[in-house]
Amino acid sequence: MSTSRTARPAVASARRLVAALLAGVLGAGAAACDGGSEPGRQTIRIGMITALSGSLEAPGSELRDGFQLYLDMRGGQLGGHPAELIVADEGYERDVTVESATKLLEQDRVSAITGIINGGSVAAILPLINENKVPLVGALGRPALTDVTYVWHTNLISVEPGVAMAPFVKQEVGQGRVYAIGPDFQSGRDELRGFVETFTELGGRLANPGGEAVFSPFPVTEDFGPYLDEIAESGAEAVYCFFDAQNAITFVKQYAASAVADLPLYAAGFVTEPASLVEQGDAAEGIYNGLNYSPDLDNAANREFVAAWNAAYPGRVPTSIVMASYDAAAVLDRAIAAAGTNPSPEQINTAIAGLGQLNSPRGPWQFAKTTHAPIQKWYLRQVRRDGRALTNVVVSELATLGG
Template identity: 25%
Template structure:
């Protein structure tokens, strides 16, 4: 993106952020009384699990998307067209996600689709996206899902979350150096934890570490005490958790109560996501994790986003990368549509390729070859109800379509 465009976004964002912070009702009024649209509304289909194990993620996705839509509408929309959102609850279930995605794509005929949390639900939706020939952005971290079965890039699919390769390449050797190389891996039994752990094990081996054990439990497990007893007696120096959502909260609480944190370093990804911090609060102090985002990031776009989010929703907990990605997606779409002069799928998707700009998480660029976001990865420490940045590992690009789960 050219510098003039970036300055324009920052200037617009700062002005609207100050206005909404002082008089939030004016933002809603401006959205309602915006300049007459240059065409019919652009309809966004949002698949967000607001019930089920991933409900915390879905709630934040919905809040951030609506906040960004209100902002962009107040500033004239996209190509003069206002935005509207049709949201569906996929419940974190692949069968439900398929049904709800079909409704959005066929019955509602949305212009663009965003959403899903788990890899299983994302993979379930992809065939419908290809059939409908609509652009799809998934905002969550996880393995690459932008490829086609032949290894080429799906022209309609973009991933805003970081991949395990991006998140772990610097994080794993950092933890080995700080806490030792004998690792116990525990995760839920589905695509995401297994793919993350496979990558982590590769990096662990490169760092000279050893896998003490690798164990998976069903999603929805509530009693982790038998597993925690095994970990405590395993001789491991590090436990790396990829238990997710409410499972991760249950694991963390029981590990803290069972004294596991006193015996070894407890770390991981997804388990300690800010999205579930309401459940982790008081149990995850001092944990080191890696992520693409912290609400402590110092840039103007993030300052506006954080202030507007807290004001709109009276939200005082840490804000996570899911919300930042959904908010940032709307800003990316506005810029790409401006470049393309169109929101039609083919020219719009082409304009997304190589697009670079500053979003809440920092400087990003959509890789033109694999449609994944090159972005910063941060070493974060949970401390005093915040995710403090211990280190910025820099902008990291995913290698090709390594580890793509589309078959």
């Protein structure tokens, strides 16, 4: 069984129970994937860097739990080896991320690193990744990089949500002007750049002063009133935003109570992820948003994934972050199995490059050769009521991006 060095005894006990339940849920299919570890095979250590506290603790826990779910479903193994997940703090400063990566690589001697929320953290640890020749299989977004030899991502490039949503927003507003806003950190700047560049290339017009997106201080902004007043004065006919976790909750609630509440609000899918919807309530209803995953996708891999997640974490809806971290574990599982009896990190990295198409809860996807990020479908979702609860319902496909 895999272990996490951040897990408390009660959590570890719960995971053992979940693993037993999942065996019943998944039946022979999971057993076939497991296959049992062979005698003499070394334990594979995987380092996960993620937010352990603060405003991004919720997506941080989703990264951890998605990866752990995959391990629990396969008897704690990756590629036929016992696996150990070592969780380290990403923090909110570059130095914290670098310190965590240094410990994982030099002291824990991990075979791969995963997780990471802020795209800027990827750039911060890239020299360490290249120096140690250890693959980074990230599970959220990242900026474009010139050297991706050891960098792989199972979720997205940070500009892509905006790129996917821009044509739909342009279609909806016609010649109307749109105000673009997001948080001032690497991923926020990338997310808004993807929207602004694509929207304006399509002939769209921005209502922002100077024709550039506006960024709020991150993570400290709690009062969006001045920004909402500026939107009201700008003559905007719609708003596009990217926020995550607590910022997303705060912005949507204050938007609905502001003078611009009647303007359509379009968003990257992270704005209305399930944990945020619970707090946003009626304020989020009707928001169109774009993302690469929704738990209502109808395919066998997603049905298995959602059933396992619901058994392990009742009451929590699986998100794109959970899915991508689960897929990061799946990538490492297949690569480690293909890399030899006791593979080195460099051999695992070579095996990742040869994986080809992967079957995922989001649908089939594969790594692009130039970016090492997914070639995948993007979906238009809308927040709608399902009984008493709000959920993101897939309306249509937006685009296939990557490559």
